Amino acid sequence: MPDAAVIDLPKTDWIALADQVGHEIAATTARHDEEDSFVEEGFRALKAAGFFKALVPAELGGRGADYRDICSAIRRLGTYCGSTALAFSMHSHLVAVPAWRWRHEKAPVEGLLKRVAAEDLILISSGAADWLPSNGRAMKVEGGYRVTAKKIFASACQMGDLLVTSARHEDAAGGPEVLHFAVPFKAEGVRRLDTWRVLGMRGTGSHDVVLEDVFVPDAAIVARREPGKWHMLYHHVFALAFPLVFAAYLGVAEGARARALEIARAKPKTSALVTATGRLENAFMKAEIAHEQMIRIAETEAAGPERTSRAGIAHTLTAQAAVETVERAMDVVGGSSFYRDLGLERAFRDVQGARFHQMQELPQLELSGRLALGMGIDG
Template sequence: MNSTLTIAKPATADADDIPTPQLLLQRARALLPALSQRAEQAARQRRVPEQTVEDLRRAGLFRVLQARRYGGYEMPPEVFYEIQMTLARACMSTAWIYGVIAVHNWQMALLDDRASQEVWARDPSALIASSYMPKGQVTRVDGGFRFSGRWGYSSGIDHCQWVLLGGLVPALREGEPPEYRTFLLPRRDIEVLDTWDTMGLRATGSHDVLVRDAFVPEHRTHRSADGFAGTSPGLAINSAPLYRLPFGQIFVRAVSSSAIGALQGALEVFRDFAGERVGDMGTRTAEQGSVQVAVAETAAAIDEMKLVLQRNFAQLMDAAERGVAMDIETRLHYRYQAASVVERCAQLVYRLFVSSGARGLFNDNPLVRHFLDIHAGRTHYANNPDLFARNYGGVLLGRANTDFFI
């Protein structure tokens, strides 16, 4: 049972054609006025406009973590997250789908290279969505698996030609636990169900995905255990240290970092608002001590969260370049810090919101969108700090680790 074709690989990206990180960030910043202008319409339509996705493509932003052998740039993760945070200053929904789509280009380097050939040989700009929920019903067959199920929260799926979906493969031996994998499917094998109508992150179009008994060849699957241990089959070809980073560390930051950028955007619009506002009781907002403290603490927290992100990936990359496995305790520490980001951003944007007074309730206040989007991002499973604090704290107290998505 073989659904693949023999396809020639596209040419490797020429180093002279790869833009600098500074140029990519400049291109991201140049998009902010258009993203702000489109944000209201995007929320009404419950999807990021095609024009925005095309702008991101033309700017080369989706290629940051993509393998050079498929036209990518293989840049450090810090560049990817800085771009995401920059976009979120204007539109967190755009930054959210950018993060979760572009991070799949990194994961593709871990799969058997035949999978990348199928996705990118004809079109190196093809995009991949996901839902990692372990919802797939999986049956082993000759050459691969029969695969069915329904998944929620597939952000940006309207813009993607492929999708990665989670499923549990039954154990080969009785008594052993099932094996978690992600399964790569083409658009023709899925049905998108229009389910996304939410208070925040409305433009992410995070609809449900339905699969009815599709065949997925073995090479289009990725074992979670390989991502944890650094034994993924694609590493035989994609040898850059970037792809030896732990899968869990890369992905979780893709669903938390946009909140930092959105908080920065909220602070910017609040400063414009509060700097001129005189309340109904005649008090200038900018002269209120509690408001001044809220602004100062928000600005300092944004700086701190960015520095922690940069420090963590600098150390992860250093370990990868030296071929050293990062210890479990450090990985759990970084995992907890990633999970804490959106909770912290939600608390800080709440303080800015209430500091706006009753005038801040109106929907024409741009702070409202940032407030709702950040709180919506907090509901993602990966952004629940309590879950990961308990595991991390337990390990520090001598208990066994229970989380391998680190």
């Protein structure tokens, strides 16, 4: 751990604060879904409550929140508004990973974390479409690089301060490499595109961002790695980021379950209703168990291929069970769940997003199968 005095701040009840934010924004959720508009009210409420600096260590000026507590807070937000929860999780994982590396690896990320705390910055991920290969072009120039790229799934980019992204530098002395860096949204050549017209999670504002000959100074490069190969940075990202992201989907599933039970309790208690409710409860417990395993793996296991495989398995199981929970909730309610006003139709669409985050099920099965057979992580 870095040489810094440990600061103990008064304990914050992040779940209670998430409830407070949730009550404030619940009435806006359907409107943002219908309009394909960004959940701005949710982000402003989260900022006012201190959420964007929550995971920054107290020693660096942040709130020093416990990782598990923020997972739980995102889950709670998801019961009110899946889009707010998911978009916030994208900022959260961009703080959680460097915070972990600062504490455990003495990584040189102190400057970014201090800025997030002091300036209350909102960090935007360029989306897992970059993943191991990355995309875009970085050309070496005096003092840095010129980057041209199109980045997708930039959730909450309307309110973003820094785009945390990467690009390929093909002409490096040692061969092609991927550069990781952050770019201010105010930088010359950074442009948002209005492209987010999708099935679910419509309020996340996950539009495309274009970088057109953007200058990135040498000092902004925080990591370099070989394209297409697993790097220790990505072992950290996968294990630490996705419990936060999938907390949003667990929250959507939990909200759908609660709504279904509320309606079912007012119905005649037929055998079919009781059985359908039992199936709902089984599905939801599977989701809770799998997500708890994701968190435990992140908190306790050593980074590397084996942890990544286990995290990937829990990732797939959480996604499957969250989707199943919403489907079972609709079974309990019956045909009326097809109506938008009930909210289950939106939950069904929102939870489908769990299927499309890295690693999706088929790549996860291949990775876990390779490791189980002693074949190594890189195909």
